[in-house]
Amino acid sequence: MLLYLLAFALFSFALYNLLFHPLAGIPGPLGSRTGLWSWKSTRAVKRDMGWKLLELHKKYGTVVRIARNEVSVCERAPKTHLTRPRFKKPLKKTEFYDALRDLDGPNLLSTLDNKSHTEMRRAESAAYSLTKMQSEFEGSVQAACGEFLALLDRRIAAMEGKATLDLGEAIQFFAMDVVGRMVLGKSFGLCAGEDRRGWVPLVERILEMSCFLGTQPFLLPFVRWASRSQGADMMCEADRCSNRFNSDPFREMFMQAKNADGSVFSRDQVRAAVYVSSFFEELIRNLTLGRGLTLGTGSDLILSSPQKTMRAMIRYIVGNVRFPPVIYDKVQAEIESALVVFPLSYEDACKLVYFQACLKETLRLHPPIPWPLPRTVAAGGLLLSGNHFLAEGTQVSMSPFVVHRQIEAFGSDAGEFRPERWLEADETHLLEMERKLLAFGAGPRVCIGKNIGLMEVFVVVPVLLWRYRIGFTTRSSEGPHRYRLGRDVDGKVGNDVPYFVTSQWAAVQRDFWCDLASRV
Ligand code: HEM
Secondary structure: OOOHHHHHHHHHHHHHHHOOOOOOOOOOOHHHOOOOOOHHHHHHHHHHHHHHHHHHHHHOOOEEEEOOOEEOOOOOOOOOHHEOOOOOOOOEEHHHHHHHOEOOOOOOOOOOOOOHHHHHHHHHHHHOHHHHHHHHHHHHHHHHHHHHHHHHHHHHHHHHOEEEHHHHHHHHHHHHHHHHHHHHHHOOOOOOOOOOOHHHHHHHHHHHHHHHHOOOOOHHHHHHHHHOHHHHHHHHHOOOOOOOOHHHHHHHHHHHHEOOOEOOOOHHHHHHHHHHHHHHHHHHHHHHHOOOOOOOOOHHHHHHHHHHHHHHHHHHHHHOOOOOOOOHHHHHHHHOOOOOOOOOHHHHHHOOOOHHHHHHHHHHHHOOOOOOEEEOOOOEEEEEEEEEEEOOOEEEEOOHHHHHHHHHHOOOOOOOOOOOOOHHHHHHHHHHHHHOOOOOHHHHHHHOOHHHHHHHHHHHHHHHHHHHHEEEEOOOOOOOOOOOEEOOOHHHHEOOOOOEEEOOOOOOEEEOEEEEEEEO
């Protein structure tokens, strides 16, 4: 009897969602339309979000129902088409971001409330300014780059002039060492080969789990409770470890931040603001607790974006059968003719016009965050182009990966890596393409760490391309690859794809084996 009742309740729920829900008229997979199956959780588990969402949009059009109460939109329509009839409030982030907050509370990325976000952002933006980054952190990034190059040189010397190594992993060591320098004022020594302790895979596991939990927010209180009730001893140990961070330069910078009323930041505000520190506190808690999972991972979700951009950029520029090496030659010629001095400064890198076009094209084809960024429609509703009206409370999301492949904005070759598109476009078209480039997000929640991220890319990629002859290691049964075939960011599998991409909140490249020889 109970089973019949349950079946009847489920049937009614599915029927309501399919036929009478306000989103009933919007096409999408049956599981999402009935509300009986979470398409997003499936993507989080299978780690194939980017290309599966693109397939949905190709099949169903610009607006697709991807969950019972959520639509994905793939067109950043002209401003005139996106109207909120009665109120002009910015859209709020959804509960998904709750999974990305720190253990002690929301940070800038995960704050849902627009008012507290505006206050936090106003207070912190000066600390992230370009001038601040150049004066405080450029030296750290350059020093970490020196260690990274020394690592590559050692490997080349050890293998008699030509090293075969997982360049993706080496780049990750560099990125972590940068964070170490920013947080502790000293490198973690990963490039120097001092201490690897499995941090790198651990970080990735935490990220993937958080994304899954974001799609099932009802699980969050249980997981949080489990991660909090680990025992006082463990937490004391974590606190003892986190005390080491009290002197970090990033934190000191936020100590000077002020609220709108002129009062200085409280301890909690500083904690929430210092993503890098809280990330490491979190990491240390994980390590101390001997577990690969707790919550509070917002910071690492974004901090790891620069390394993904670096890997993708090398993959596209160095080229292979699909991307002719002519691009590599052009970048090298530009660096040589510009007579730049290494380590490259932010300003010098901005002058490398072709290199900058390659960077934009990389961010377009391979945005580090392909996940549809979800928002909640505010009071008054939202009218999308195509006359779809979304009522208050509906979730609406946009995936940078999908938007960046729109033929209408980027042309019929939108799926190809062609940096020239950024140099040939007239002013109007260029503006249009730039408006649709969502790699750093958009609007009031746009990435605040863009300058730091770009600085890392600017310091490392040109010198790498100039100093070494890089080629992709051929796949063979005797070779070092873990995966028999590579997989690209668009899900295409092949022998000629130099790494293996998983697409979740972040698009992560693994198994990126390259052959390196010195060029200079
Ligand atoms: C290539 C490098 C980077 C890329 C592509 C990137 C991308 C993004 C994106 C897409 C968002 C918007 C997320 C959303 O709307 O849900 C974002 C937000 C954010 N990013 Fe980045 N990011 C990068 C580097 C960094 C770095 C290095 C930091 C920190 C030092 C950082 C800190 C943040 C923060 C705090 C937010 C939240 C901003 C807010 O909500 O006001 N990002 N990033």
